[in-house]
Amino acid sequence: NAGVMQNPRHLVRRRGQEARLRCSPMKGHSHVYWYRQLPEEGLKFMVYLQKENIIDESGMPKERFSAEFPKEGPSILRIQQVVRGDSAAYFCASSPLSLSDEQYFGPGTRLTVT
């Protein structure tokens, strides 16, 4: 059973470009979470999704950021018109059905905006 997969592992974008980050949850997991870790800061929750549904996006900036988890394929975190402040490590986690379940993290995507 492969773990949570994220790609790319490293992404460099110029200011104003779009960044697309992908996350494939563990097999059998239907809950996906995205977190952002800014340099020298802790992980901050961004969004929680189930298949085809955004359950909680309270941690996601209102503009330029969007997330989806389609019926088929990976979850996508999309950042439009990136700015230098978006440079961070973006982690995806997945868990099975229950609220009590453990969450499993992917290796992260390190986004650098130049």
Add this chain to the structure above:
Amino acid sequence: KQEVTQIPAALSVPEGENLVLNCSFTDSAIYNLQWFRQDPGKGLTSLLLIQSSQREQTSGRLNASLDKSSGRSTLYIAASQPGDSATYLCAVRGRGNQFYFGTGTSLTVIP
């Protein structure tokens, strides 16, 4: 809003010593608490998960306790080894669905 604090922010110990890492949270209405380790430039590895109804969990040299009423958890590491050097994070899952993370304790075990 849930606030998670970890003390100390950094810790350096000689190999073989036992140590305790602390995590405190402000809202005791939690589903569970999870301890992770993060190596530099890497993702998070889950160490222990404690459900809100449990008092402690053990895995090898690690023991985590939870006192929900006082909003505290500790991670005890026995007989520390240089390979234990990493940043240790605690995260609580509370109302709603999100996990709240502390800023971590950076541990260095000196050979």
